[in-house]
Amino acid sequence: MAYALSKDNFTKMSEFIYRKSGIYLEEEKHYDKLAKFIDSRINTLGLDNFRRYFFKLRFEDKEGDEFQELMNAITVNETYFFREVNQFEVLANHILPSLHKVKPKNEPIRILSSPCSTGEEPYSIILHILQEGTVVEERDIEVVGIDIDSTVIEKAKKSQYTSRSVHAIPKPILNRWFKKKGMGYSLVDDLIGVVDFQVVNVFDKAAMRKLGKFDVIFSRNMMIYFDDASRKEVAMTFYDLLNPGGYVLLGHAEYMSRIVSVFNAKKIDTTLVYQK
Ligand SMILES: C[S@@+](CC[C@H](N)C(=O)[O-])C[C@H]1O[C@@H](n2cnc3c(N)ncnc32)[C@H](O)[C@@H]1O
CATH class of the missing domain: 3.40.50.150 (Vaccinia Virus protein VP39)
Known part of the structure; x- marks a missing residue:
């Protein structure tokens, strides 16, 4: 089954993420992970498609909860005690x-x-x-x-x-x-x-x-x-x-x-x- 996030919309999402967090996502490395996350959010929130999700993220997220979900999903948190x-x-x-x-x-x-x-x-x-x-x-x-x-x-x-x-x-x-x-x-x-x-x-x-x-x-x-x-x-x-x-x-x-x-x-x- 195709993802709700098209490759064109990946560019829109990655620009939004970059502007807000500085994190730079590359299509080759990150498309699948981001697309799976967006499918699961669309499902959880009962939305119709990516357009609705992106609208919600940009204009209906006054408390920043949806942005927080997104950040929690895309960050790489690898760490351990006494590293370097x-x-x-x-x-x-x-x-x-x-x-x-x-x-x-x-x-x-x-x-x-x-x-x-x-x-x-x-x-x-x-x-x-x-x-x-x-x-x-x-x-x-x-x-x-x-x-x-x-x-x-x-x-x-x-x-x-x-x-x-x-x-x-x-x-x-x-x-x-x-x-x-x-x-x-x-x-x-x-x-x-x-x-x-x-x-x-x-x-x-x-x-x-x-x-x-x-x-x-x-x-x-x-x-x-x-x-x-x-x-x-x-x-x-x-x-x-x-x-x-x-x-x-x-x-x-x-x-x-x-x-x-x-x-x-x-x-x-x-x-x-x-x-x-
Ligand atoms: C690989 S960990 C590094 C942790 C630790 N400093 C170390 O070297 O072991 C990178 C962390 O950067 C955080 N991060 C990424 N963008 C950030 C931002 N814009 N503001 C604050 N933290 C951010 C991620 O959530 C992630 O937990």
Whole structure:
């Protein structure tokens, strides 16, 4: 049976998605997935055809619920604890102590994980901060995790993880901070709730501003789904959100210098960081 979404309408949908989320879908790779999703929404909502669905999405979605369904269906949420671990080590051993030295004692150090998916990245940040131990004794550290996908944020808040998700955590750290739960693991109660998780689209400038200023932004493995214009826009949003001297860390396949020239790129050990 043919899908309700024709190939011509795929172009319309992908333009709409790109404009709203920066995510760039290619027909060859994404047509089937998107078409199946739209068929299921048309069925659930009792609509007649793609035209009705697209109208509803654009003009009858005041609360953004249908757009949220769409985002939850198309995002790629792959993540795990201690992914690209050298960056967390550089944070704990170099960036935190140096921020601690220069920031007024009464101000918190604020770290953003954007995007955080199901929470493994911001909790890896927390586990490294605890491991370092001295800065967290002496001042407040706030970690905020945001993602456009509301299902991953719900999961992040529950903090229940599979064995696959924790596979890279050294055993002593796993035993100290996790409890075995069913087939997987749960964070110990003391850690649940220490990350402030929120559903936010990085292209929503007002929502991003509301998060406040940060000293460090982790933005790993999101911009790979964007084109250059969207990468540039997000990079400048991060620049505005950072305090002077603040840092951005990107995924290993992402490079700021190809996008904008406002940051100073430098290597700490072998890890590339970008400083405002
Ligand atoms: C592959 S995960 C990366 C998670 C984590 N940073 C890591 O490297 O393991 C990419 C995440 O980006 C999120 N994302 C995509 N577009 C976004 C947007 N416009 N605003 C916020 N999050 C977005 C997706 O929902 C997905 O959870």
